[in-house]
Every structure is written in C-alpha cells, then in structure tokens.
Amino acid sequence: MSDEQQPALETHDLTVAYHKRPALYGIDVAVPAGSLVGIVGPNGAGKSTFIKAVMGVVPSSGGWVKVFGKPLRENLHRVGYVPQRESVDWDFPVTVMDVALMGTYGGLGLFRRPGKAEKKRASEALEKVGMLPYSNRQIGNLSGGQQQRVFLARALAQDSDLYLMDEPFAGVDAATEAAIVTLLREMRERGKTVLVVHHDLQSAGEYFDRLLLLNMRLVAFGEVKDVYTRELLQKTYGGRLTILSEVADRAAKL
Amino acid sequence: MNMIEYITLPWDVLGIGALWLILMAFFVALPCSQMGSFLILRRMALTGDAISHSVFPGVVIAFYITGDLSSPWLIVGAGLAGLASTVIIELIHKWTRVKQDAATGISFTALFALGVLLMELLLGKNVDLDLECVLHGRLGLLLEDDRLALFGLMVPAPVLVMAGVALVTMVLLFFFCRVMMLSSFDADLAASFGYRPAVIHYGMMFVVSFIVVAAFQAVGAILVIALLILPGAAAYLCSYRLKVMLLIAALHALLSAVGGLYLHVWFNSNMAASVVVSGGVLFVLAWLLGPVDGVLWKWFKEEVPTPEESSDQVGNRLS
Ligand SMILES: Nc1ncnc2c1ncn2[C@@H]1O[C@H](COP(=O)(O)OP(=O)(O)O)[C@@H](O)[C@H]1O
Numbered sequence: 001m002s003d004e005q006q007p008a009l010e011t012h013d014l015t016v017a018y019h020k021r022p023a024l025y026g027i028d029v030a031v032p033a034g035s036l037v038g039i040v041g042p043n044g045a046g047k048s049t050f051i052k053a054v055m056g057v058v059p060s061s062g063g064w065v066k067v068f069g070k071p072l073r074e075n076l077h078r079v080g081y082v083p084q085r086e087s088v089d090w091d092f093p094v095t096v097m098d099v100a101l102m103g104t105y106g107g108l109g110l111f112r113r114p115g116k117a118e119k120k121r122a123s124e125a126l127e128k129v130g131m132l133p134y135s136n137r138q139i140g141n142l143s144g145g146q147q148q149r150v151f152l153a154r155a156l157a158q159d160s161d162l163y164l165m166d167e168p169f170a171g172v173d174a175a176t177e178a179a180i181v182t183l184l185r186e187m188r189e190r191g192k193t194v195l196v197v198h199h200d201l202q203s204a205g206e207y208f209d210r211l212l213l214l215n216m217r218l219v220a221f222g223e224v225k226d227v228y229t230r231e232l233l234q235k236t237y238g239g240r241l242t243i244l245s246e247v248a249d250r251a252a253k254l
Numbered sequence: 255m256n257m258i259e260y261i262t263l264p265w266d267v268l269g270i271g272a273l274w275l276i277l278m279a280f281f282v283a284l285p286c287s288q289m290g291s292f293l294i295l296r297r298m299a300l301t302g303d304a305i306s307h308s309v310f311p312g313v314v315i316a317f318y319i320t321g322d323l324s325s326p327w328l329i330v331g332a333g334l335a336g337l338a339s340t341v342i343i344e345l346i347h348k349w350t351r352v353k354q355d356a357a358t359g360i361s362f363t364a365l366f367a368l369g370v371l372l373m374e375l376l377l378g379k380n381v382d383l384d385l386e387c388v389l390h391g392r393l394g395l396l397l398e399d400d401r402l403a404l405f406g407l408m409v410p411a412p413v414l415v416m417a418g419v420a421l422v423t424m425v426l427l428f429f430f431c432r433v434m435m436l437s438s439f440d441a442d443l444a445a446s447f448g449y450r451p452a453v454i455h456y457g458m459m460f461v462v463s464f465i466v467v468a469a470f471q472a473v474g475a476i477l478v479i480a481l482l483i484l485p486g487a488a489a490y491l492c493s494y495r496l497k498v499m500l501l502i503a504a505l506h507a508l509l510s511a512v513g514g515l516y517l518h519v520w521f522n523s524n525m526a527a528s529v530v531v532s533g534g535v536l537f538v539l540a541w542l543l544g545p546v547d548g549v550l551w552k553w554f555k556e557e558v559p560t561p562e563e564s565s566d567q568v569g570n571r572l573s
C-alpha cells in the first residue's frame with residue numbers, strides 16, 4: 001500500500017490514565033494523509049493528552065498508534081510535535097536560531113552536531129514564518145505571537161510528514177493567526193497532514209477540513225460539514241451550550 | 255604593606271602551595287559550575303542541596319564497612335546515597351500530591367538526619383570521621399596531604415583526583431551538552447525525538463552526585479551547594495546563550511578560586527568559605543554589571559525595548 005492510501009495516523013483503543021485516573025478512553029481514529037484536522041473539546045477534555053499519547057510523550061495504558069502504517073517508533077522521524085507554548089521556560093538562554101535548530105536534532109542522533117545542512121533548514125524555516133531577522137534574539141524578548149512562530153519554525157525544520165500542534169493559536173495576535181492559517185494550508189498543499197488543537201469553536205469550522213471532537217472519549221471525527229453540527233457540539237461540550245448557542249446556530253445553518 | 259605585597263603574599267607564604275590551593279579550588283568549582291548551570295535551568299537548584307546532604311549516610315555506612323576514610327568505597331557509598339535521594343524525591347512527587355520542592359526538603363533532611371543517627375549508632379561518638387570536616391571541608395589541609403610525582407612536580411593527591419573528576423565532567427558535557435540542553439528546555443520535544451527523559455534525568459543526577467561526593471571532601475557538604483549554584487546563577491545574569499553561560503560559569507569558578515586563596519591568606523580564614531565568599535561577591539557584581547540585565551545598565555538606559563515592533567509587517571509578508 002502506498003502512502004496515499006495509508007492513513008497518516010491511526011489509533012486504536014488509545015487509552016491514557018494519570019495516576020490511575022483515566023484522561024482518555026478508547027480513541028479510534030484514522031486520519032487520511034493530506035488533511036488538516038482541528039482537535040476541539042472543552043478544557044480538560046484530553047486534547048493535549050491525546051497528542052502526547054500519540055507522540056509517546058506520555059505512556060498510554062492501552063491501545064496502539066500507527067503512523068503511516070507503522071508503529072510510531074519506526075516512523076518517529078516523520079512526525080513533528082509542537083508543544084503548548086506555556087510548556088517551556090521562555091527565559092531559557094537560547095536564541096531564536098537555537099530553537100529552530102532544535103527541530104533538526106531528531107535526525108541527528110545523540111552525538112552528531114548540527115552542520116551546514118541543518119543550519120540551512122533552520123534558516124529556511126525561520127524565513128517562512130518571518131522570523132529570520134530575529135535569529136539572534138533571546139526568545140524571552142519576543143511577543144507571544146513571535147514565540148509561536150518560532151515554535152512553528154522549529155516544527156518546519158523537522159521536515160516531517162505528520163504534524164501534531166498543541167494550541168498554536170493561543171495568545172497570538174490577529175496577524176500571526178492569519179499567518180499560521182496560511183502556513184497550515186500551504187503545508188496541506190504540500191501533502192502534509194496536520195492535527196491542530198484549537199480552542200475557538202467559531203473559527204474551527206473555517207480553518208480545518210476535518211474536526212476531531214473530543215471529551216475524554218471520541219465524540220466524532222469527520223469532515224467539517226458532517227460533524228460541525230448542533231447535536232455533536234452539544235455532546236462535546238456537555239450542558240455548557242449557552243456559550244455555544246451562537247456557534248450552534250451557525251452550525252445549524254451550515 | 256603596600257599593594258604589591260598584598261598581591262604576592264600568598265606566593266611568599268605558601269610558595270607552590272598557593273598554586274595547588276588555587277588548582278584544587280578550581281577543579282572543585284569547575285565541574286560544579288557546569289552541572290550547576292543545568293540544575294538552575296531545570297529549576298532543580300535544591301536538588302544539588304539534597305544530594306550534598308544525603309551523601310552523608312552513604313559515607314557513614316561505607317566507612318563502617320571499610321573502616322578506612324580514604325577508601326574509594328566511600329565515594330561509591332556517597333554516590334549511591336546521593337542517587338537515592340533523587341529517587342526518593344521522584345517517588346514522593348510522582349506518587350503523592352506533595353510537590354517537588356517539599357519532596358526535596360523531605361528527602362535531604364531525612365537522609366542527613368539518618369546519617370547523623372547512623373554515625374552515632376555504628377561508629378560511636380569518638381571516631382575520626384570528623385563532622386567538622388564533613389560539613390566544612392578540609393581544603394585548607396590540602397598541603398599536608400600525600401603527594402604524587404607528576405612531571406617532576408610533587409602534586410598533592412587530592413588535586414589529581416579532582417582534576418580527574420573535572421576532566422570526566424567536561425568530556426561528558428562535550429558529548430551530551432546538546433541532549434541536556436534540549437531535554438532541559440523542552441522535555442516533551444526531547445521525548446518525541448525518542449530521548450528518554452528519565453534516563454537523562456538520572457544520568458545528570460548521577461554526575462552531580464559524583465561531583466558533589468568528590469567535592470565535598472574538599473569543601474564540605476554545605477559549601478558545595480554554593481559552588482553548584484553561584485557560578486551558574488551569575489552566568490545566567492550575564493548571557494542569553496547557553497554556551498556563553500557555561501563559559502562564564504567556568505570563568506566564575508576560576509575567579510572564585512583565585513579570590514578565595516587571597517581571602518584565605520589575607521585574613522587567615524577557612525579556604526573553602528573564602529572561595530564561596532568570593533563567588534558570592536562575583537555574583538553581586540554580575541547582578542549589578544551583567545551585560546544583559548545588569549541593574550546599572552538598566553538604570554542608565556531606563557527606556558524598555560519593545561518586542562512588538564514590526565510583527566504586523568511580518569504577518570503581512572506571509573499572508
Ligand atoms: N501530567 C498530568 N498529571 C496528572 N493529570 C494530568 C496531567 N496532564 C493532564 N492531566 C489531567 O488530564 C485531563 C486532560 O488534560 P489535558 O489533556 O491537558 O486537557 P486539554 O488539553 O484538553 O485541556 C485533565 O483533567 C488534567 O487535569
């Protein structure tokens with residue numbers, strides 16, 4: 001089977017518990033290659049946990065993950081991970097270029113040092129997100145939006161085929177949000193598969209091809225037109241539909 | 255005395271002994287400064303504290319078994335005890351709701367107290383495992399130690415041992431700097447690359463234990479903490495780049511050693527404490543004059559640079 005027919009990401013019965021308290025139950029999805037997927041759900045729904053479990057960052061207590069038809073370990077180099085921006089210390093003594101270069105570490109093994117090719121990849125990635133002029137800045141001296149761009153550049157430098165991004169739109173300015181959307185679409189055009197945790201339901205319907213609705217269990221996964229519906233969103237967000245009523249109305253009109 | 259005499263005093267009094275003291279202090283402070291920098295970046299400064307205190311019961315047990323204060327088993331026992339304290343910290347903080355800082359406090363105080371108890375129980379009250387030395391070090395006694403011939407020089411044995419420890423640390427750092435940097439900055443990304451965060455964590459803790467154990471004979475269990483934290487903290491205030499920070503930390507270690515010797519000779523003070531005091535003075539200097547956020551420069555400049563500039567233009571270029 002070629003890559004085109006293989007799902008980019010397939011999970012079966014993926015289950016995660018923290019201290020024996022389950023955070024994610026039996027997730028079954030098969031994400032077709034080349035799609036742009038929004039992962040949507042309320043706070044604490046396990047969105048970050050899902051991504052971390054796929055990446056093997058947190059151990060899963062059951063189920064399996066396949067990436068392009070193989071266990072994650074064998075295809076680790078084809079997956080890029082963008083953690084939540086708050087998960088790192090932005091006072092850390094590294095520059096923008098250092099962070100972009102980290103994207104190339106995965107292919108270097110433990111001891112090889114980044115060389116010319118890696119630096120070129122990092123520069124190109126920074127250029128793409130408009131952060132090349134800031135290469136030598138310490139990362140703490142950047143705005144939230146700029147920090148997020150640096151994280152994206154690091155992911156681009158990984159040169160993966162499947163990307164998992166945790167809330168790349170959180171705390172960014174409008175310009176950066178637009179830039180990221182453009183970048184995501186461009187990645188899709190180049191055949192990349194991108195899963196993005198997104199907290200804003202309003203825009204989720206516009207930005208993505210497919211949505212993965214999550215609330216500890218998988219509520220629904222499918223094309224936006226099929227799953228961006230009142231019932232499913234209500235099911236995902238439970239009783240808290242007052243906040244959602246506007247969105248739900250829009251969904252009903254779709 | 256005039257200026258020159260103050261400066262040459264150590265050499266007049268101690269001769270080549272002054273060099274041995276400086277080298278010894280430097281070889282202790284250098285590996286401490288490098289690993290300590292990483293401890294600071296990982297917000298684990300107190301872990302160095304924990305290791306240095308918990309080393310004590312390990313030393314007592316090893317001494318009880320071997321009966322020899324210079325036995326290499328003392329280092330092994332101490333290293334294991336140091337590692338045990340980090341394991342206890344992890345266990346408490348992973349399996350209970352007690353947070354890391356409290357777990358660290360529990361681990362090292364309990365182990366240190368256990369060491370005191372064991373010393374009284376196993377060794378009785380009149381043995382020559384001198385608590386004073388354990389706490390405050392015996393750097394000042396260096397010149398009375400056995401000497402080994404090296405290139406025609408009679409080098410005090412502890413200097414050679416510590417030089418070896420410093421060398422091993424620097425070699426490890428050379429190979430693993432990138433791995434330690436990534437896993438300290440972004441453990442999740444490191445894990446997604448297939449690095450094992452637990453292996454890296456315990457590996458680093460083992461190296462810290464090893465250094466602390468080797469160093470604490472020289473400077474004692476309390477002052478070694480200062481040598482772990484001061485250079486890295488001072489360097490952190492002086493640079494935005496990890497490599498430069500490590501370099502400055504090493505320089506801090508060297509200057510502390512030299513400064514310590516002078517204080518020691520001028521005031522006839524405890525050598526180890528003198529090294530730490532000069533390290534403290536250097537930290538204050540870094541705080542005031544540090545090139546990136548020294549208080550003085552900020553005071554002169556006043557105006558704050560805006561990071562937000564041109565973020566809109568950048569956005570437009572993309573869309
Ligand atoms: N490291 C952790 N230890 C214990 N519980 C956790 C941990 N990370 C997340 N959780 C819990 O798991 C649940 C899901 O969290 P998360 O995946 O971060 O949700 P989301 O990203 O959708 O907001 C929450 O109840 C959270 O409290």
Ligand SMILES: [Mg+2]
Pocket residue numbers: 047048049084
């Ligand atoms: Mg989250």
